[in-house]
Amino acid sequence: xRLIFSILLTLTLLNGGGVLDVDWSSIDKSQQKPTAPYPRxxxxxxxxxxxxxxxxxxxxxxxxxxxxxxxxxxxxSFDLEGATVxxxxxxxxxxxxSPSNPEFQKIMQKTNPIEFSRSEKIMMAEYQRHGANYTISxxxxxxxxxxxxxxxxxxxxxxxxxxxxxxxx
Numbered sequence: 593x594r595l596i597f598s599i600l601l602t603l604t605l606l607n608g609g610g611v612l613d614v615d616w617s618s619i620d621k622s623q624q625k626p627t628a629p630y631p632r633x634x635x636x637x638x639x640x641x642x643x644x645x646x647x648x649x650x651x652x653x654x655x656x657x658x659x660x661x662x663x664x665x666x667x668x669s670f671d672l673e674g675a676t677v678x679x680x681x682x683x684x685x686x687x688x689x690s691p692s693n694p695e696f697q698k699i700m701q702k703t704n705p706i707e708f709s710r711s712e713k714i715m716m717a718e719y720q721r722h723g724a725n726y727t728i729s730x731x732x733x734x735x736x737x738x739x740x741x742x743x744x745x746x747x748x749x750x751x752x753x754x755x756x757x758x759x760x761x
Contacts, residue, residue: 611664612683614643615722616761630757631655634668638758641666643683643724645758648750651677652757675740677750678729681759706751708744715741717751 629635630652637659638645643666651657651670660667665682706719713735717728728750732741740746 610684612723612725614683614724614761618722619644619756626652626757628653631657633657633659634757637661637668638666641681641759642761643681643759644722644756645681646721646726646754647679647757648677648728648753649755650750650753651679652755674734674738675730675732678727678731680727680729681724682726683724708747708751710741713741715744715747717747719751 631654633655634647634652634657637657638661640663641661642663645666645668647668654670656670658669658671664684665680667678667680669676669678706717708715708717710716713732715730715732719726728747730740730747730750732738735741
């Protein structure tokens with residue numbers, strides 16, 4: 593059910609404005625080389641994705657992942673005992689705002705490179721890299737008692753262990 597919801601949400605977002613430019617020059621290609629081939633489900637699932645694709649190094653080699661992907665987005669989920677972890681990347685946008693707009697500049701000065709939050713009892717990490725938008729979500733079966741959904745430690749660990757597993761221009 594969670595996967596269906598995330599698919600519908602992603603498809604809804606894609607019916608909007610346009611596609612963000614990815615800054616491929618900011619990517620260190622040497623950090624992109626895997627120590628061993630990634631599972632076939634991952635390699636095949638993200639082969640068309642045109643933005644850097646990130647996963648936690650703890651999950652990159654697990655075969656029990658579900659992937660929904662297209663040229664402009666990806667959603668990779670893992671079912672854990674009592675929880676689901678979701679890694680998403682998206683290079684679409686709904687509206688454009690001129691970077692020279694003073695109001696926009698004020699807002700951007702206040703934004704953090706990574707934002708950890710809890711919304712609708714789901715722990716989230718939202719960040720931007722290379723001109724694209726990314727989210728890590730943790731949804732727990734018992735969100736009021738599972739530490740993965742009430743404390744930031746677990747999601748911070750996922751964020752700090754991100755590696756680039758694919759994507760192309």
